Amino acid sequence: QVQLVESGGGLVQAGGSLRLSCAASERTFSSYAMAWFRQAPGKEREFVAAIRWNGDRSDYADSVKGRFTISRDNAKNTVYLQMNSLKPEDTAVYSCAAGRYSYSYILTPAGYGYWGQGTQVTVSS
Numbered sequence: 001q002v003q004l005v006e007s008g009g010g011l012v013q014a015g016g017s018l019r020l021s022c023a024a025s026e027r028t029f030s031s032y033a034m035a036w037f038r039q040a041p042g043k044e045r046e047f048v049a050a051i052r053w054n055g056d057r058s059d060y061a062d063s064v065k066g067r068f069t070i071s072r073d074n075a076k077n078t079v080y081l082q083m084n085s086l087k088p089e090d091t092a093v094y095s096c097a098a099g100r101y102s103y104s105y106i107l108t109p110a111g112y113g114y115w116g117q118g119t120q121v122t123v124s125s
Contacts (some may be wrong), residue, residue, distance in 0.1 A: 002026040002098050009094060009119030012086055016123070020081040022116055030054070030074035034110030036081045036111060038092035038121075042054040045109060047082060048094070052105050057108055063109040078085075086123045093118040 003025040012018055017061035020036070049070040050057040058070050067086075072079040079096060099105070100113030 002029075002032075003097070004052075004096050004098060004114055004116035004121040005118040006094065006096050009121045011015075011124065014086060014125050016086050017082070018086065018095055018121060019117060020083070020096075020121075022079045022081075024079075024098060025079045026077070028109055029067040029098075032101040033105045033111070034072060034076065034079040035096055035099075035107070036070060036079075037097060037109060037112075038090075038094045039118075040092040042065045043092075047107055047109075050105070050107055051079065053103060055100075057105070060088045068116045072118055083121070086121075088123045088125045090121060091123050092121060094121050095119075 006022045008020040022085040036048040037045050039045040049060045051070045067084050069082040094117040096116045097112035
């Protein structure tokens with residue numbers, strides 16, 4: 001059973017930056033794609049960014065392209081989300097997720113079988 005623990009959320013002013021981290025318990029972390037999703041109040045969960053198991057490819061939602069960067073350190077079983085130029089519309093609970101199957105890469109929630117508890121990101125105007 002993979003356990004994921006996020007950290008790094010908080011309150012920031014518009015234009016500021018935050019770095020989210022997600023630590024995984026699974027020793028085979030390096031075999032799984034990782035992703036970040038977010039959910040704002042009253043809205044559906046939406047894809048933010050994903051990265052393949054070896055880090056050779058990453059994808060982003062159009063709304064965060066050029067502002068957010070996903071990365072991973074397989075030696076530390078950790079995935080990161082660097083968020084720059086934050087906007088009030090980025091306010092949401094951000095959750096990291098691990099792929100449902102090893103060596104698969106899907107950009108929808110159905111492709112992820114393990115989820116963290118989420119961390120709140122609030123961007124004030």
